[in-house]
Amino acid sequence: MTLNSSSCNLFITLAGSPNSGKTTLFNYLSGKNYKTVNYPGSTVDSALANLQRKFNLNALLLDSPGIISLNPESTDEEIAINSLYKHAKLGKPDLVIVTVDASQLSRHLYLVKQIVNANFNVVIALTMVDILNQKGLDIDENKLSKIIHCKVFKVDSRSGKGVQKLLNYVNNIKNKLKNNHLQSSKSSGTNTTEEVLRIYNEIEVIEEQTIFELNENKNIDLTEANKQLNLITNKSLKSKCNQIDARTAKIDKILLHKTWGLLFFFLIMAFTFTSIFWFAQPIMDFISFIFQVLSTEMLILVGNNWLGMFLANGIINGVGSVAVFIPQILILFLILGFLEDSGYLARGAMLIDRPLSKIGLNGKSFVPMLSGFACAIPAMMAARTIPNRRERMLTIFILPLLSCSARLPVYTLLLAFLFPGNKAWIAGLVLASIYLLSTISSVLVAAIINKLNNKIIKDEDNSSFILELPAYRRPKLKVVAINMWHSGKLYIQKAGPVILVLSIFIWFFTTFPNIDPQVNEKNITQEQVNRLKNSERLATSYAADLGKIIQPVMTPLGLDWRVGVSLIAAFAAREVFVSSMTLIFKVTDSHSSLMDSMIGAMRNAKIGNTEQKLFTPASIIGIIIFFMFALQCLATVAVSRKETGSWRIPILQLLIFSSLAYVLSFIAVNGLRILGMS
Amino acid sequence: MKTAAELKCGEKVTINDINIQHPSAKRLLEVGFTPGQEIELVNKSVFNDPIAISLRGTVIALRKSDADCIIIS
Ligand SMILES: Nc1nc2c(ncn2[C@@H]2O[C@H](COP(=O)(O)OP(=O)(O)O)[C@@H](O)[C@H]2O)c(=O)[nH]1
Ligand SMILES: [Mg+2]
Numbered sequence: 001m002t003l004n005s006s007s008c009n010l011f012i013t014l015a016g017s018p019n020s021g022k023t024t025l026f027n028y029l030s031g032k033n034y035k036t037v038n039y040p041g042s043t044v045d046s047a048l049a050n051l052q053r054k055f056n057l058n059a060l061l062l063d064s065p066g067i068i069s070l071n072p073e074s075t076d077e078e079i080a081i082n083s084l085y086k087h088a089k090l091g092k093p094d095l096v097i098v099t100v101d102a103s104q105l106s107r108h109l110y111l112v113k114q115i116v117n118a119n120f121n122v123v124i125a126l127t128m129v130d131i132l133n134q135k136g137l138d139i140d141e142n143k144l145s146k147i148i149h150c151k152v153f154k155v156d157s158r159s160g161k162g163v164q165k166l167l168n169y170v171n172n173i174k175n176k177l178k179n180n181h182l183q184s185s186k187s188s189g190t191n192t193t194e195e196v197l198r199i200y201n202e203i204e205v206i207e208e209q210t211i212f213e214l215n216e217n218k219n220i221d222l223t224e225a226n227k228q229l230n231l232i233t234n235k236s237l238k239s240k241c242n243q244i245d246a247r248t249a250k251i252d253k254i255l256l257h258k259t260w261g262l263l264f265f266f267l268i269m270a271f272t273f274t275s276i277f278w279f280a281q282p283i284m285d286f287i288s289f290i291f292q293v294l295s296t297e298m299l300i301l302v303g304n305n306w307l308g309m310f311l312a313n314g315i316i317n318g319v320g321s322v323a324v325f326i327p328q329i330l331i332l333f334l335i336l337g338f339l340e341d342s343g344y345l346a347r348g349a350m351l352i353d354r355p356l357s358k359i360g361l362n363g364k365s366f367v368p369m370l371s372g373f374a375c376a377i378p379a380m381m382a383a384r385t386i387p388n389r390r391e392r393m394l395t396i397f398i399l400p401l402l403s404c405s406a407r408l409p410v411y412t413l414l415l416a417f418l419f420p421g422n423k424a425w426i427a428g429l430v431l432a433s434i435y436l437l438s439t440i441s442s443v444l445v446a447a448i449i450n451k452l453n454n455k456i457i458k459d460e461d462n463s464s465f466i467l468e469l470p471a472y473r474r475p476k477l478k479v480v481a482i483n484m485w486h487s488g489k490l491y492i493q494k495a496g497p498v499i500l501v502l503s504i505f506i507w508f509f510t511t512f513p514n515i516d517p518q519v520n521e522k523n524i525t526q527e528q529v530n531r532l533k534n535s536e537r538l539a540t541s542y543a544a545d546l547g548k549i550i551q552p553v554m555t556p557l558g559l560d561w562r563v564g565v566s567l568i569a570a571f572a573a574r575e576v577f578v579s580s581m582t583l584i585f586k587v588t589d590s591h592s593s594l595m596d597s598m599i600g601a602m603r604n605a606k607i608g609n610t611e612q613k614l615f616t617p618a619s620i621i622g623i624i625i626f627f628m629f630a631l632q633c634l635a636t637v638a639v640s641r642k643e644t645g646s647w648r649i650p651i652l653q654l655l656i657f658s659s660l661a662y663v664l665s666f667i668a669v670n671g672l673r674i675l676g677m678s
Numbered sequence: 679m680k681t682a683a684e685l686k687c688g689e690k691v692t693i694n695d696i697n698i699q700h701p702s703a704k705r706l707l708e709v710g711f712t713p714g715q716e717i718e719l720v721n722k723s724v725f726n727d728p729i730a731i732s733l734r735g736t737v738i739a740l741r742k743s744d745a746d747c748i749i750i751s
Contacts, residue, residue: 069708104735107710193698196707242716244732249720252737256721256730350739354725357741363728462701464744465728466709469737 010059010174011090013083015115016099017108018066019470021127025099025157026063029055055164057171062087070114071191075392076384085118094177095170096120102139102154103131105211105241109148109203114191116150121177124152125166135240136214144210213237245471248343252469255347265351268344272335273373273435276328276408278428283327284412288593291320310507318503318579319496324595326488328412329405332374333487334480341475345370346467353465359443360450362386363465365395369442372402373435375491376636380643388463394446396643400631400653401442403435405491406574410627413578414620417599438628494635498573506543506569506583514540538584557626557662558619558669560607570632577627618677622669630661682731682748685719691750692716700747702740710734711748 014022026032030049047063065080072078086092098115100108116122126141141152151169155162170177191199254260295316302308339345345367353363364386372379376399383399386392403411411434415427517536538544547561554564562584570577585601605614631637631654640650685691693715696703710733711717720737721730728741 068705071704071708073705107734107736110708110710193696193704193707196704197712200707200710200712239716242732242735244720244735244737248737252721252730256723258722258724262724346739350723350728350730353739353741354723354727363739464702464705465739465741466702466705466744467739468709469730469739 010057010095010170010177011062011087011093012059012095012097012170013062013064013087013093014097014099015064015084015111016066017068017101017104017111018468020066020099020101020108021125021157022066022099023063025097025125025127025155025163026061028157028160028163029061055167057167057174059170060090062090062093067111069111069191070118074385074387079384084115084120094121094174096122097125097166098122099125099127101128101131102126103128103135105139106200106203106207109206110196110199112148112150113199113203116148122150123166123170124148124150125157125163126152126154127157129154130156131245132211133214135243137211137237137240138214140210140212144206147206147209207241208237211237211241213240248469248471251472252347255344256351261347261351265348268339268348270432272332272339274428274432275335276332276431279331280327284324285593285595287327288320288324288595291316291323292593292597295320306511309511310504313511313583314504314507315500317582318507319500324409326492328408329374329491330484330488332405333484336370336374337480337483337487338475339370341473341480343470343472346469349467350465350469357463357465359447360391360394361446362388362391362395362463364467365391368395368399369402369439372399372404374487375404375406376400376402376633377639380636380639383643391463393644393649394449396640397449397649397653398442398446400633400636400640400657401438401445401629403438403628404574404633406633407627409575409578410570411624413581413595413598414624416595417602417615418617418620420599434624434628441628499576499579502569502573502576503579503583506565506580509543509546509565510538510541510584512542543584556666556670557622558616558673559623560614562605563614563623567626567632571634573635574627574632616677618669618672621672622665625668626661626665628661629657629664631657679749680751682717682719682745682750683729683742685729685731685745685750687719687722690716690718693748694751695749697747697749702744703747706740706744706747709738711738717748717750 014026016022026047026049029051031052032047032049049061051057051059051061062083064083065076067077067080067084070081072081084093084096096115098112100112112122112124124144126139126144129139132139139154141154145152153162153166153169155166157163255264295312298312298316299308302311339348348370349363349366351363352366356363356365365383367385368379368382371382379399379402380396383392383395386395411431412427415430419427419430514537517533517540543565544561547565550564550568551561554560563581566577566580566584569580581602582598585598585605602615603613606612607614637650637654640653641647644650682691682693693711693713695713696707696711698704715733718732719729720732723729723739726742728739729745730737730739731745732738
């Protein structure tokens with residue numbers, strides 16, 4: 001995307017309360033398909049795009065997170081408000097289009113008043129007029145324009161109705177907008193409580209003057225109608241204005257019900273996490289099969305020399321072992337997208353606020369925690385919506401414990417080892433319990449740190465929970481699907497190169513310097529020769545040298561240096577563990593799929609020169625526990641540093657979680673051995 | 679003095695005053711809880727807290743400790 005920001009270009013920012021229709025308008029104007037989210041404050045990043053050509057207006061458009069007022073409560077609001085006053089690259093906007101939900105006029109006009117008072121050039125896009133009409137009401141936009149001194153246009157950005165009129169107006173005044181920058185100071189946007197009351201008093205009068213009842217007789221003179229309603233129907237008009245969406249009220253009676261609500265909450269969560277496993281399995285098997293075929297063909301095509309090995313083992317197997325898990329990750333994003341878009345998230349936050357507040361978190365930690373199951377990085381950014389700093393820090397602190405999607409590949413491989421073939425359904429259940437356990441452990445850690453009080457995270461006063469419950473909406477499949485695709489692409493772009501580079505590195509270190517070792521070839525088949533050569537090559541490789549150093553750390557866990565090297569590689573990104581294991585255990589036998597041959601190789605692996613098996617149920621459980629707790633993701637550490645503002649929390653996270661992982665894994669492995677499990 | 683925290687489900691009342699000493703007062707005012715507004719308690723969460731109050735055409739969830747600054751009589 002090339003953004004043309006020459007000086008003749010108009011810079012327009014879209015602002016407005018959450019769910020007032022900013023993103024819908026943005027998408028219509030820019031021709032993009034961004035997600036329209038139904039959870040207040042969830043547009044964490046703002047999007048920037050050029051206006052589509054067909055509108056004949058050269059302008060840059062910025063979509064911003066929803067704000068309720070210019071007085072920030074939380075970090076996300078602060079960022080949104082700061083970028084309204086002065087965007088990091090583009091400065092002050094020439095024009096602010098404020099979207100106002102006509103069915104909630106009074107609440108949304110409050111923000112308009114503040115923005116006008118802060119000396120911005122403002123045009124109002126009045127959205128959701130259809131909803132207002134359904135209540136039997138309508139609004140006189142010309143009169144509203146006159147009273148609040150800025151132009152108002154009724155728009156429906158889903159169909160584009162009225163948008164062209166708004167743009168024509170902007171086109172006519174664009175030169176004036178460019179040259180007419182008033183100085184706006186932050187203080188003019190913030191208000192004392194008296195001022196808030198005064199603004200609302202003014203708004204109430206405006207509401208009475210501009211909103212009128214729709215009559216059967218549409219030809220009635222508007223001003224006449226207004227006069228009438230001020231005299232006669234003031235009261236009924238007011239209560240009509242304040243009506244809430246009837247369908248939403250009905251659904252909430254169930255979803256916020258004392259028992260049903262809780263039941264649905266658990267059902268939704270359980271469905272989310274089990275479907276990751278069930279739905280993805282057939283697709284995963286297919287991808288795994290494709291990569292195995294590719295790898296075998298490559299070796300035949302190029303030959304069993306270093307180039308062939310490099311292409312087949314280093315690249316195809318390395319990348320394939322991770323590509324296999326993309327379906328699971330996409331499904332997770334799909335379900336999260338549906339939950340977000342339907343409006344359920346705010347209810348989930350409300351339901352869980354009470355229990356979370358007991359351990360020093362907040363209902364608003366719910367959405368970051370849920371995203372934490374996809375990836376800790378966006379989750380930490382989503383924690384910006386938590387106003388109380390202490391609660392926000394505590395949420396960020398525990399996020400790495402939640403089972404992110406990068407751990408899925410690791411668990412899937414290890415569980416497939418533990419429960420092969422016809423016992424695969426158990427693997428699904430165990431995976432679900434891993435998710436449950438990771439949630440429980442994060443809650444426990446939060447509770448403990450909350451008890452330690454000021455030692456780790458400083459206390460702060462006033463914890464509150466004030467959240468709008470938006471009307472339920474039918475999620476739009478297209479939008480959710482496109483969003484899933486974007487998230488998936490982002491994941492591949494982020495993880496892909498790391499995995500490729502590390503795969504090549506690991507291939508190099510496990511193959512060189514002794515690339516063509518001498519073995520005794522007498523009386524054995526070609527296949528046995530290859531196998532001998534493979535293990536000889538690895539035993540004399542650079543990786544083996546490094547492995548000897550870390551061996552003492554691995555022995556207590558019942559593991560050897562080969563797993564150790566994979567664990568170290570996993571610090572770049574957890575899923576690298578799988579591709580690294582694939583390379584180290586030389587998965588080249590022509591099994592039906594990559595996964596099968598990987599597991600076959602693991603079954604045959606022995607500790608050192610002994611006959612003792614390396615991977616036993618006990619040692620596998622040990623690795624799983626290690627992955628559940630260890631903070632093995634450098635990107636997460638970096639984001640934690642950025643979001644918390646210092647190194648304190650990320651370093652504590654790294655130390656506490658990694659040593660916890662080692663100790664718990666040690667206890668599990670040796671405990672199980674004592675109990676008689678091998 | 680009765681506050682919105684003591685409302686029963688389905689109870690419809692008019693806000694009498696806002697206790698501006700309360701730390702959540704300003705945000706509640708900005709959200710639209712102003713004296714004279716009619717509010718209704720539409721739902722309570724599983725543990726009776728937070729509560730959901732309808733106001734100015736929308737529903738706001740808030741903790742009882744926040745609702746304590748909304749004085750209704
Ligand atoms: N009924 C109705 N719905 C609208 C209108 N404009 C937008 N929406 C819907 O309102 C929801 C919230 O819009 P969105 O653009 O995400 O709001 P944002 O939070 O301000 O970005 C979306 O589901 C839109 O489809 C409108 O004029 N009428
Ligand atoms: Mg948006």
